[in-house]
Amino acid sequence: AQSVAQPEDQVNVAEGNPLTVKCTYSVSGNPYLFWYVQYPNRGLQFLLKYITGDNLVKGSYGFEAEFNKSQTSFHLKKPSALVSDSALYFCAVRDGGTDKLIFGTGTRLQVFP
Amino acid sequence: NAGVTQTPKFQVLKTGQSMTLQCAQDMNHEYMSWYRQDPGMGLRLIHYSVGAGITDQGEVPNGYNVSRSTTEDFPLRLLSAAPSQTSVYFCASSRQGQGTEAFFGQGTRLTVV
Numbered sequence: 260a261q262s263v264a265q266p267e268d269q270v271n272v273a274e275g276n277p278l279t280v281k282c283t284y285s286v287s288g289n290p291y292l293f294w295y296v297q298y299p300n301r302g303l304q305f306l307l308k309y310i311t312g313d314n315l316v317k318g319s320y321g322f323e324a325e326f327n328k329s330q331t332s333f334h335l336k337k338p339s340a341l342v343s344d345s346a347l348y349f350c351a352v353r354d355g356g357t358d359k360l361i362f363g364t365g366t367r368l369q370v371f372p
Numbered sequence: 373n374a375g376v377t378q379t380p381k382f383q384v385l386k387t388g389q390s391m392t393l394q395c396a397q398d399m400n401h402e403y404m405s406w407y408r409q410d411p412g413m414g415l416r417l418i419h420y421s422v423g424a425g426i427t428d429q430g431e432v433p434n435g436y437n438v439s440r441s442t443t444e445d446f447p448l449r450l451l452s453a454a455p456s457q458t459s460v461y462f463c464a465s466s467r468q469g470q471g472t473e474a475f476f477g478q479g480t481r482l483t484v485v
Contacts, residue, residue, distance in 0.1 A: 265414075291470040291471050293474075301479075302376075302478045302479050303415075303464075305474070305475070353471070355470055357420075357422075358466075358468060358469065359405070359417060359420060360405070360417075360464070362407075362415040364413060
């Protein structure tokens with residue numbers, strides 16, 4: 260069965276510093292991986308996805324993610340964090356047989372001024 | 373574009389009551405799904421549908437029913453509400469296919485007392 264794991268419940272970073280939110284995956288077949296962000300009292304918003312091709316994927320709001328097949332990871336990154344980036348971030352994978360979107364448990368990102 | 377619309381935004385039920393959470397999308401998406409979000413558990417899939425007339429169970433289907441009579445609508449029914457169903461519920465839609473991102477509604481916060 261497809262699954263993703265987010266090993267950190269919370270990540271704290273100072274504004275202006277680079278940030279990384281970690282995600283590892285377990286899939287049979289080709290991985291189709293996604294990152295979503297949830298701001299307080301809002302629904303989830305799509306940030307970026309990896310289907311195939313370049314291992315570095317660029318997305319919304321200056322975020323990017325690095326796909327690493329050998330480490331089965333898909334970490335979310337941003338070169339310079341903003342206080343407004345503080346939110347809950349979810350990694351997800353599509354199940355190949357059913358198209359179900361399966362989520363990790365989420366990582367809360369806190370960016371301090 | 374309205375996208376994915378969920379109603380109501382908030383609801384309080386008494387144990388044993390029934391209700392229907394509404395979800396509608398105007399993007400002609402084939403795939404629709406319902407998730408519940410609980411602290412520390414991420415988003416868990418309740419039911420999903422790959423098209424009108426076709427539904428299937430997700431990870432946590434017990435206590436919930438769904439139907440899909442049209443492409444646009446995918447209501448979630450709680451037959452006899454229990455306190456364990458207190459949660460935030462999200463509806464999502466997407467085109468069919470592993471590489472497609474999902475669009476989410478704003479959520480329904482349900483409290484069962």
